[in-house]
Amino acid sequence: DAGVTQSPTHLIKTRGQHVTLRCSPISGHKSVSWYQQVLGQGPQFIFQYYEKEERGRGNFPDRFSARQFPNYSSELNVNALLLGDSALYLCASSLEWGADTQYFGPGTRLTVL
Amino acid sequence: QKEVEQNSGPLSVPEGAIASLNCTYSDRGSQSFFWYRQYSGKSPELIMFIYSNGDKEDGRFTAQLNKASQYVSLLIRDSQPSDSATYLCAVNPGNQFYFGTGTSLTVIP
Numbered sequence: 001d002a003g004v005t006q007s008p009t010h011l012i013k014t015r016g017q018h019v020t021l022r023c024s025p026i027s028g029h030k031s032v033s034w035y036q037q038v039l040g041q042g043p044q045f046i047f048q049y050y051e052k053e054e055r056g057r058g059n060f061p062d063r064f065s066a067r068q069f070p071n072y073s074s075e076l077n078v079n080a081l082l083l084g085d086s087a088l089y090l091c092a093s094s095l096e097w098g099a100d101t102q103y104f105g106p107g108t109r110l111t112v113l
Numbered sequence: 114q115k116e117v118e119q120n121s122g123p124l125s126v127p128e129g130a131i132a133s134l135n136c137t138y139s140d141r142g143s144q145s146f147f148w149y150r151q152y153s154g155k156s157p158e159l160i161m162f163i164y165s166n167g168d169k170e171d172g173r174f175t176a177q178l179n180k181a182s183q184y185v186s187l188l189i190r191d192s193q194p195s196d197s198a199t200y201l202c203a204v205n206p207g208n209q210f211y212f213g214t215g216t217s218l219t220v221i222p
Contacts, residue, residue, distance in 0.1 A: 033210070042117075042201050042212030043157065056209045090156055098207055101147070104156040 002027070004093045004105030012111045013081050021076040021108045023091030031055075031097045032074040034066055035090040037107075043090055049074055050097035078110075086112045116140060117204050119213035127221050132189040134216050136202030139183070146178055146185045147203040150196075151215065157201055161187070192220045 005024045013019050025032050031050040035043035048056035049068035068074045078085055088109050092102035118137045126132045134148075145164050149157035163169045163176040163185065175188040185204075189196055199215040 035210075035212075040214070042203075042214050043210075045209045045211070048209060058209065088156075092210075098205075101145075101159065101162050102210060103159060104149075107156045 004091055004103055006089075006091050006105040006108050008108060009106070010109045010111075012113065014113050015081055015083060017081050017112075018077065018079050019081060019110060021078075021089050021091075021110075022073065023076070023093075023105060024073045025091075025093035026103060029093040029095050029103075030072055031094045031100065032068055032072065033092045033094070033102060034074070034076045035092065036060070036085075037088045037090055038086075046076070048097060055097045081112045083112050086110060115213075116211035117202055117213040119200075119202050119216050121214055122217040123219055124216055125219045125221055126192050128192060128194060130192050130220075132192045132196065132218055132220070134187040134189075134200050134202075134218065136185045136187075136204075136213055137183055138185070138202075138204040138211070140204065140206040140211075141180075141183065143180075143183075143204045143206045145205045146176070147205070147210075148174075148176060148185075148187045149201040149203060149212075151199045151201055153199075160200075189218075192218075194220045194222050196220050 033048040034046040037043045045058035047066045063079045091105045094100040148160045151157045177186045202213040
């Protein structure tokens with residue numbers, strides 16, 4: 001079975017632009033979470049979606065938004081990009097929501113110039 | 114106070130030795146505890162999870178949980194150079210995952 005997939009692998013944007021990152025969970029998993037990881041830090045929670053509904057939101061500005069589709073795939077959108085948004089964006093898949101075990105995708109490396 | 118605290122290291126051990134990685138957490142209501150391994154430039158890979166007090170063993174890895182002390186640890190026996198990575202502790206009180214900053218481990222051949 002395929003693991004969590006994310007696209008694109010790498011992305012370069014300039015300040016003020018918008019970006020959309022995509023994630024497909026492990027087959028059968030209904031929950032997707034998004035994380036931001038800057039160099040030297042652990043992943044920071046952004047959103048969790050379960051059955052197409054937002055179930056959790058971390059301490060990120062409203063420039064960050066996400067959604068989950070009927071096939072359980074998900075998109076993370078970031079508007080008005082700042083230099084500080086440069087990071088590895090990780091998608092994690094879990095069978096259910098809450099405290100269930102999460103499995104990470106390979107990530108999308110976003111560079112904002 | 115951070116939700117999850119880890120010693121950032123670096124921790125160096127000789128090949129074949131036991132590596133001990135430690136983590137403390139602040140939320141007493143935390144229900145599940147995880148250890149992830151992250152190689153440089155890669156995404157975190159799940160090593161183990163533990164829910165109950167005590168020890169849980171999986172091959173060369175042993176996770177130890179002490180909820181009273183709010184402490185979780187990971188022991189790696191017979192350390193190999195391929196174990197050189199950053200180890201992330203994650204804690205979930207039921208609503209979201211909180212990660213530590215990770216401990217960098219180097220196993221010296």
